Amino acid sequence: MSKSSPATGLSASLGTLQLWGIAVGLVISGEYFGWSFGWASAGTLGFLITTLAVALMYGTFIFSFTELTTSIPHAGGPFAYSYHAFGPTGGYLAGMATLIEFVFAPPAIALAIGAYLNVQFPGLDPKIAAAGAYVVFMALNIVGVTVAATFELFVTLLAIFELLVFMGVVAPGFSFENFTKGGWSGADSFSLASIPGIFAAIPFAIWFFLAIEGVAMAAEEVRDPKRSIPIAYTGGIITLVVLAIGVMVFAGGAGDWTKLANINDPLPQAMKMIVGESSGWLHMLVWLGLFGLVASFHGIILGYSRQIYAQARSGYLPGWFGVVHPRFKTPHRAILAGGVVGIAAIFSDELLSFGGQTLTANIVTMSVFGALLMYILSMASLFKLRRSEPNLTRTYKAPFYPIFPAIALTGAVICLITVSWFNPLLAAVFVGIMAVGYAYFLLTHSQRTALPMDALASEAN
Template sequence: MAATPAEQLKRVLKPVHLWAIAVGLVISGEYFGWNLGWAVSGTVGLLIATLVITVMYITFIFSYTELTTSIPHAGGAFAYAYRAMGPFGGLIAGYATLVDFLVATPAIAVALGTYLHFLNGAIPVLHTAMFFNVVFIILNAYGVKESATFSIFITLLAVAELLLYMGVVTPHFSMHTYLTNPMPFGWSGVFAALPFAVWFYLAIEGVAMVAEEVKDPKKNIPRGYISAIVTLVFLALGVMILTGGVTDWRNLSKLDYPLPEAIGIVLGRTSGLTKIFASIGLFGLIASLHGIILASSRQIFAMARSGYLPRSLANISHKFKTPHWALVVGGLVSSIFIYKFKTDQIIMLSVLGAVVMYMMSMISLFILRKKEPNLERPFAAPYYPVFPAIALVICVVCLIATIYFNLLMSYIFFGGLAAIILVFVLMGRHKIKLTEELMNG
């Protein structure tokens, strides 16, 4: 049974919660994953790719905020694409968003395991990943305000730690080191590094999925998004550039724990500060794991409420007012990926979902401007149509790069989409028009 009027999500979130959720969703991207891009591009190659992706995210977020404030719906891009393009548009955007968030979860859980393994070699990586997966499903089931309050606390610690990290490594930064072998693969390396640069910002759009739980969403959502993107741009560029100047990038380009390793190189692996840093480094990973589990459960909830997934997944806990079955199913999917895929494969699959979702969102923005010119837009995308056009073009380039350099994960992603579309058509769901009442359960 879907949510009844007495079982709606509670509007309790303020701008500070949104900042914490947005930064928390993303901040693990500063701790690991991006450094794998050095292996295909070198330091300067990844820097150029990151600057391009930073432009993409700035233009995307300012455009996406128009959709989020105009249509504050837990389904995020699914709801926008459905309204703009109908059932198939909604299905593609919803599938891409599910892949984006559900697949990012195991990558972060595994990174948590590797950080603990760095501290103590006797701690098993995969079992630890599973432990954290379960713990944060339980925490998210307890209540959204409690979850968001935890997000503020853990995100502040994660940001403080990255600032501490930059302070520790800055005196050891060498421009000569940073510019050694800077673009070994030329411009093709920059192209190949684009998906890894996406990992710096991937999941910030997840704030849209708690839109139904925000007080005064039309005013507070823009505040949350804009403060978050400013924070993340500063942290991403600072961490990447400073890390690249403390050692040869090849020493860090294949690790799931580049920052503790960099501190270990600077201060010595046995240094007390190195161990302390690795310990508090868990905060950033915990913040993202917690936030992404929250966002992915709302996406499952919204699609189930609309009939695009089994409606039982839209059930809300009577006591805590959270979508408990959506949380459980998301956790099961995450568990499968923890044991079956490598970190770089998981990142690429998540990036594919993110980029397709971004494209569908920008296309929806253009369509809705024409289709519903009188739709209330409390926050209009600045420099329209330039900003959404820039975001869309860079997304297309990034999608081509991801497919070209990651054929196996692309087959999995698009094969899954084809299967979902086939089932959707055979069940006749494409013939059912969702009214606003059906969209909202």
């Protein structure tokens, strides 16, 4: 039986398995598309190195981040942790970074949904299909968190099954020679010239794992967060690392991997190299592959809506967004607000296609900028809170502290510097968005003083 928090109105009804479904589902579309853009920069072997390094960063980050999530179970997630550690400005920086991550990721996934549907229905405009996906899954999120999470678990299990089917069908035609040919940025052997490509591919390796931290934003809706969150995070990151490496290796060994770079549907195209265009396996992959995209799309809508809602009720965004639906107990206005931004991004080819990259690649990279800044602030918050609040209730502590959070923090800093170096125009856009948001933050000081200044801090205790 669910319960509701009188302070927030959100329904605390999620169990451990549903939370694991959200953790994996938030990310699993990264196994279906987006990552293959990294092959264009680094080659298969170079990108494998990038992916393993990023997986190390994410593993240590999640084990460290779990301490924050269980100690401060708040719908704002990183926004609340940074506020708790560094005050209102810290809260703003982490909150805006998280918003950029979670608002820019869904349109990229929606475009991939459109691309997959276009394989089956060539006359269907992928952008129209992407916008339609927003309408359907915003509605599902509004109906209720239990319904949304149960659906998320169902489609996530189907998506995992489909990735295993893909690997099984492709395996008989797998060739290690195909995978390694030109595997170092187009060359057959490693050289110093391979290194820039390895670094340039970082955003697309991050896409394999991006948004798993979104589980934190469902913390207020979990029946037993201190028990369920560590299990969900640990099981989730292990599941995703295994699937990411398996999918990438099998796809690269299916044939000429260069034909899979810079496209939104690498898995159907990889399978086509093995079974042909008319195979029933291919059609099954396209249809069931949609479940992976839907799982992440649906889950990230849940994530961005809770982030908008949490910031609005704390005075960081207009209070209009911080309203819970009286019947469904979901932040319906926040759900719709993020959808409006996402649909606008889908139809912004001329505005967002620059720097020699596709619309999807640029949206992915923008989301990565937000994620990396948020990771840095979250790990800094962990170190700060360990010193400033040693008595904070910590039912889960980061293992191998301070080594794990230090690895995560260092990795995130290196990644942010590297992504900025290879994407200077997008870096400028990211800084511009943060600056505009900061101006709003300064101009709206009065709406935060109307709220209890220690509201976020007190919720951690």
